[in-house]
Amino acid sequence: MMEVRGLISHYGRIQALSGIDLRVEAGELVALVGANGAGKTTLLRALSGVQPLSGGAIWFEGADITRTKPADRVGLGIAQVPEGRQVFGPLSVEDNLKLGTYRRRGPNVAQDIERVYTQFPILKEKRQQAAGTLSGGQQQMLAIGRALMSHPKLLLLDEPSMGLAPLLVEEIFRTVTELKKEGTTIFLVEQNATAALAIADRGYVLETGKVVLEGKGADLLANDEVKAAYLGGV
């Protein structure tokens, strides 16, 4: 479904991505794990088109989208739940969800909103409240719900468990697993390597802008190098 070849990106003179190759097949849940500063967010920004590239190409459903505008990528079916949730704080929960349909418009908005509310009942309770007043976990649910409103083919998740209490982390990972079961293709970026690799079909390990390991989720979990570098300390 998506393929990335030789992706390079800089912040000024700092090279944040040094030739990334990876792919995500339709229906897969692929995890990308790596320490803080490895370049995970930069990669997701590049996939959504909001990060300037100095080299490489991104293919989506057989088409080269390297130069496609960010807004048009959403139209193609790539949605991102960005790091730090990034909800529209002063707008209501419901308005945040409606904005998720911006590229799609379509007639079933009310129905889709209900679907998100079924998945996250707390959002229904707070539907008229400003998104900024929600707790971190609730904002994460809202950010995920908002991305789902666009009917994405590929969902990019940037550290959805960051800063959440263990119970909430579990709930978020359960949600991600459910979404995969419903057929959404997912690219999950996490520092929480254990949890992410445990639910992933395949995984990549990113270190200072380079993919250093790849394999089945379960194999990476069992890999000694991965264990030593990421699983012990996290």
Add this chain to the structure above:
Amino acid sequence: MLSSFLQFLISGVTVGAIYALCGLGFSIIFNASHVINFAQGEFIMIGAMSAVWLADAGVPLPLAVILAILVTMAVGVLLEKLAVEPARKASVTTLIIITIGASIFLRGLAQEVWDKNFHKLESFSGETPINLLGAVLMPQTIWVLGTAVIVILLLAWFFNRTLEGKAMLATSFNPLAAQLMGINTKRVLLISFGLSAGLGAVGGIVITPITFTAYDNGIMLGLKGFSAAVLGGLGNGAGAVAGGLIVGIAEAMAAGYLSSAYKDAVAFIIILAVLVFMPNGLFGRKGTERV
């Protein structure tokens, strides 16, 4: 006593409505870009001068008004495209200086295209005064207030009820997240300049039968609209409307009870007082319902 107070109030609310529209223009562009567009007053002038020019050339008034609004919106869009967009990566201060440059350029252009004289537009529905508790109400005053109310309600509807309006607000709160929703944030900037220019033009056109217009009329009106926006809290739509009315009424009262020499000073005193004592304006900038 009452009748002269009422007379001052009427004239204050009338000019205040124009300051409110101008202040809304400031706020919309500020929300989209954090730029204070000092060419906002020139939008008022261009709207008014084009309407006068078209009407003098024999174009029927309603058509002249519509064309003048469209011309001004085109100027707003061009300003964004040619002067602001290319410098988008520059600091906000640079962008503000660009808008000051643009305002000087537009005044110069107006002087060349038209002239330096004062111009009047005929009143929309006659000049027969209406007596209101001893005060005089001109029919054009009703046009001004009615137009302002309708425009403000339309704006409130646009920003609070339509997806396009909410997308513009979303862009002002979080441009990155807005992009990730598929919102074209460049287009939002363009729309906000077009919209603000249109607001300025509408205000300038309806007030011209009362106050006359000239190529440099935008300076004062722009500064007063700016003080309205600052008073209400830059970026706060309802605040800009309240701020406009307060500035308008305050200066009408000062002119009426003190001396008309103090009229223009009022707006400046308000700007200074707000900046010193309440930098976020009367209503602050935060809140869920900023237009």
